[in-house]
Amino acid sequence: MKLSILSLSAVAALAVIMTPVLALPTAVVPSAVVSFDQHRVVRIQIENEQELATLSAHDDTLQLDYFTHHKIIGGHVDVRIPPQSFSKFQGLNLKYSTLIENLQSVLNEEKAQDQEYQKTFSAQLNENKRRNGGKTVHASGIEGADVYAAAPAWFSGYHTYADHQNWLATQIANNPDKASAFSAGKTYQNRDQAGIKIGSGPNNVVFHGTQHAREWISTMVVEYIIDQLLTGSDSRVAGYLTKYTFHIIPIMNPDGFVVTQTSNRMHRKNAQSNGGCLGTDTNRNWGFKWNQGGSSTNPCADDYMGPSAFSSPEATNIGNYLKNTPNVVSYIDFHSYSQLWMVPYGYTGTRPGTYAYMSGLAVKAAAALKAVHGTRFTTGDIYNTIYQASGNSADYAYSVGVKAPFAVELRDTGNYGFSLPANQIIPSGEETWAAFSAVLDNIQV
Ligand SMILES: [Zn+2]
Numbered sequence: 176m177k178l179s180i181l182s183l184s185a186v187a188a189l190a191v192i193m194t195p196v197l198a199l200p201t202a203v204v205p206s207a208v209v210s211f212d213q214h215r216v217v218r219i220q221i222e223n224e225q226e227l228a229t230l231s232a233h234d235d236t237l238q239l240d241y242f243t244h245h246k247i248i249g250g251h252v253d254v255r256i257p258p259q260s261f262s263k264f265q266g267l268n269l270k271y272s273t274l275i276e277n278l279q280s281v282l283n284e285e286k287a288q289d290q291e292y293q294k295t296f297s298a299q300l301n302e303n304k305r306r307n308g309g310k311t312v313h314a315s316g317i318e319g320a321d322v323y324a325a326a327p328a329w330f331s332g333y334h335t336y337a338d339h340q341n342w343l344a345t346q347i348a349n350n351p352d353k354a355s356a357f358s359a360g361k362t363y364q365n366r367d368q369a370g371i372k373i374g375s376g377p378n379n380v381v382f383h384g385t386q387h388a389r390e391w392i393s394t395m396v397v398e399y400i401i402d403q404l405l406t407g408s409d410s411r412v413a414g415y416l417t418k419y420t421f422h423i424i425p426i427m428n429p430d431g432f433v434v435t436q437t438s439n440r441m442h443r444k445n446a447q448s449n450g451g452c453l454g455t456d457t458n459r460n461w462g463f464k465w466n467q468g469g470s471s472t473n474p475c476a477d478d479y480m481g482p483s484a485f486s487s488p489e490a491t492n493i494g495n496y497l498k499n500t501p502n503v504v505s506y507i508d509f510h511s512y513s514q515l516w517m518v519p520y521g522y523t524g525t526r527p528g529t530y531a532y533m534s535g536l537a538v539k540a541a542a543a544l545k546a547v548h549g550t551r552f553t554t555g556d557i558y559n560t561i562y563q564a565s566g567n568s569a570d571y572a573y574s575v576g577v578k579a580p581f582a583v584e585l586r587d588t589g590n591y592g593f594s595l596p597a598n599q600i601i602p603s604g605e606e607t608w609a610a611f612s613a614v615l616d617n618i619q620v
Contacts, residue, residue, distance in 0.1 A: 209439040213258040216275035292332030360492030370424040374416035382507035383424035388431025393509040399604025449474035455481035461571035464522040469563030506572040513584035521557030522565035543613035547606040
């Protein structure tokens with residue numbers, strides 16, 4: 176399969192186009208871009224049945240956007256509240272603290288950092304191009320491959336969708352002995368769910384980032400794992416590549432990802448049009464115990480389940496891929512944020528037959544993760560750790576025989592939320608690699 180590649184000059188042109196936009200203050204953000212000026216992110220404590228009922232009764236009327244989903248008595252949720260709803264929200268008399276006073280300020284800071292980063296990244300690419308005699312074409316015929324492969328700053332910043340495509344193609348082109356390209360299928364807007372296969376072992380491990388579009392760190396961490404498998408110094412890798420074959424899709428939901436980079440940074444769903452609102456929550460759309468609670472029938476809700484199970488091509492494609500790939504010993508769906516390493520089920524609090532095995536792996540993963548930078552991850556089943564969520568990916572994977580499926584929520588715990596600063600990409604990658612390799616070391620095959 177040939178991936179479409181944006182040429183280096185086009186990438187450079189994009190950077191030039193983006194520069195004046197990035198320099199603009201909030202007030203003159205182009206009208207096509209959703210502004211989150213004066214949107215607050217608050218943490219609501221839920222202490223009793225009545226508070227839970229009050230909150231749930233106002234999900235739609237106050238246009239609440241749930242950033243986290245620990246919506247149970249004794250839990251807390253992080254919620255974005257638009258300015259027009261805030262006084263009504265205060266009238267509910269729920270206990271809350273403010274995490275982010277003005278979300279747009281955080282997004283502006285994210286953009287400013289990105290602008291600085293893109294200068295460094297472009298300079299590295301240009302320097303590599305100069306050393307390469309001005310050529311941007313790799314021996315494989317892939318435009319820009321050499322320069323991408325050699326840019327050391329990749330994990331020091333976030334990237335455009337086109338850059339991610341180019342980066343992935345570069346890894347494949349430069350490692351023909353270890354890696355090959357595949358696509359799990361086409362999205363609603365006809366993009367590929369592009370992936371890389373690494374290794375030649377009989378045990379398959381499937382994982383992806385960015386099922387939820389705004390959770391950018393999940394793609395960077397998945398790419399960090401790819402980089403470790405291809406070029407890392409961990410002495411265990413050679414053994415992994417003969418024991419396992421890795422099927423890795425950095426961006427599971429590319430349509431939604433593009434929305435977050437062009438018009439709405441807080442978009443979570445895919446890009447299917449549903450009753451005037453954009454997108455289905457693909458992680459409430461998988462075809463196992465769909466519509467059994469913890470998902471919405473409202474097309475404008477951020478956890479909209481879709482009109483029927485597997486109505487979204489993105490979930491359907493990966494679901495079929497899992498079903499049709501023999502001997503999948505693990506599946507990981509990387510999300511952010513909350514710092515959780517979870518196992519099925521999400522649709523019910525009744526634990527599956529092999530819960531002890533799966534949660535044992537999760538505990539080992541969390542311990543290995545903490546040993547790197549001290550970051551604490553909580554483990555457990557989805558239902559009891561966060562909230563009921565039916566139609567989710569990990570439950571589906573378990574239902575088709577994947578022995579160790581995980582739903583992982585990466586950094587942080589709410590200080591930055593989805594706008595995790597770029598200087599946390601490498602530490603997140605390092606600790607997640609430790610957790611991931613702990614799973615590989617302990618999986619029963
Ligand atoms: Zn998510």
